[in-house]
Amino acid sequence: DAKTTQPPSMDCAEGRAANLPCNHSTISGNEYVYWYRQIHSQGPQYIIHGLKNNETNEMASLIITEDRKSSTLILPHATLRDTAVYYCIVSSGGSNYKLTFGKGTLLTVNP
Amino acid sequence: GAVVSQHPSRVICKSGTSVKIECRSLDFQATTMFWYRQFPKQSLMLMATSNEGSKATYEQGVEKDKFLINHASLTLSTLTVTSAHPEDSSFYICSARTVDQPQHFGDGTRLSIL
Numbered sequence: 001d002a003k004t005t006q007p008p009s010m011d012c013a014e015g016r017a018a019n020l021p022c023n024h025s026t027i028s029g030n031e032y033v034y035w036y037r038q039i040h041s042q043g044p045q046y047i048i049h050g051l052k053n054n055e056t057n058e059m060a061s062l063i064i065t066e067d068r069k070s071s072t073l074i075l076p077h078a079t080l081r082d083t084a085v086y087y088c089i090v091s092s093g094g095s096n097y098k099l100t101f102g103k104g105t106l107l108t109v110n111p
Numbered sequence: 112g113a114v115v116s117q118h119p120s121r122v123i124c125k126s127g128t129s130v131k132i133e134c135r136s137l138d139f140q141a142t143t144m145f146w147y148r149q150f151p152k153q154s155l156m157l158m159a160t161s162n163e164g165s166k167a168t169y170e171q172g173v174e175k176d177k178f179l180i181n182h183a184s185l186t187l188s189t190l191t192v193t194s195a196h197p198e199d200s201s202f203y204i205c206s207a208r209t210v211d212q213p214q215h216f217g218d219g220t221r222l223s224i225l
Contacts (some may be wrong), residue, residue, distance in 0.1 A: 034213060043117070043204045043216035044155070087154075098145070099206075099214055101155040 004088045009106045012082075018075040020105055022088030025069040031092050033064060034099065035073045037084040037107075044087065044101075047073065078109045114138050115207050117217030125225055126197060132190045132220045134205030140185035141207035145214065146178070149202040161188055195224045 005023040012018040024033065032051050036044040048055055048062045050071075055062045061074040075082055087104040091097045114137040122130050134144060143162050147155040159175075161167035161182035169175045177199075179191040188207070192199055200223050206214040 036216075038155075041202075041219070041221075043115075043206075043219045046113075046213050046215055049213055098157060098160065100157070101147075103154055 004090055004102055006086070006088050006102065006105045008103065009108070011108050011110060012075075012078045014080060014109055014111050015077055018078040018082065018107055018109070020073040020075075020086050020088075020107060021070065022072070023070045024088070024090045027068050027090050028092070031090045033062065033068075033071050034089045034091060035060070035062065036087045036089065036099075036101075037082075038087070038104070039081075039084045045084075047086075078107075080109050080111065083107060083109045113207075113212070113215040115141075115205065115215045115217040117205055117220055119220060120218060121221045121223075123223045123225065124195065127194055130192045130195055130222060132192075132203055132205070132222075134188045134190070134207065134217055136186045136207040136215075139207075139209055139212075141188075142185065142209050143207070144182055144188040145206045145208075146180060146188075146190050147204045147206070149204060149219075155204060158190075192222065195222070197224045200224045 032049050034049040035047040038044045048060050050062045064071045085104040085106050089099050116135045118133045146158045149155045158173045159167045159169045161180050163182050163185050167180035182188040202219050204219040206216040208214045
């Protein structure tokens with residue numbers, strides 16, 4: 001699976017949009033981009049995933065560049081409860097796909 | 112949404128005992144379940160992948176005789192840490208998925224071996 005690069009930490013003001021970048025320049029054509037987050041002492045929570053097109057759900061939006069070498073997770077109105085480590089993971093999504101977790105980005109939402 | 116339940120949430124036991132952790136998919140049938148371990152201030156490390164009715168596939172460096180995995184049904188997988196020692200103390204997390212769906216995670220089990 002392709003490797004991803006994320007900034008180790010970011011800050012965001014409560015109520016503002018949080019834009020979390022991820023580089024995955026070696027992504028293959030059949031690999032999806034997945035985003036998870038982990039709040040302290042809990043299991044990871046699925047946020048969103050995509051292949052080529054931008055995706056939106058009730059939690060976030062995922063913007064994937066046309067060349068698919070990078071993506072951005074957008075939390076439109078960050079709250080204090082969005083403080084967590086956010087993981088960007090690339091995986092093939094096949095029948096036995098695995099998720100390889102990197103170090104992620106610690107997003108701190110400030111009041 | 113998909114719910115994965117893990118039990119117990121916390122275990123404290125003496126060195127040498129065996130500990131069983133359960134992972135259940137509550138509202139979907141999980142064709143595949145995964146077991147991870149997370150040490151303090153580190154990321155999740157995949158230990159093994161199990162498909163219902165099949166033997167688990169362990170990642171390199173994970174002892175299969177130490178970490179016994181049973182995936183007897185489409186909604187239940189168990190991880191047994193045999194003869195646990197202090198170095199096995201960690202946060203163990205399971206996840207489950209069905210075909211063409213993302214993995215959903217349990218809330219983890221914090222294992223402390225005294």
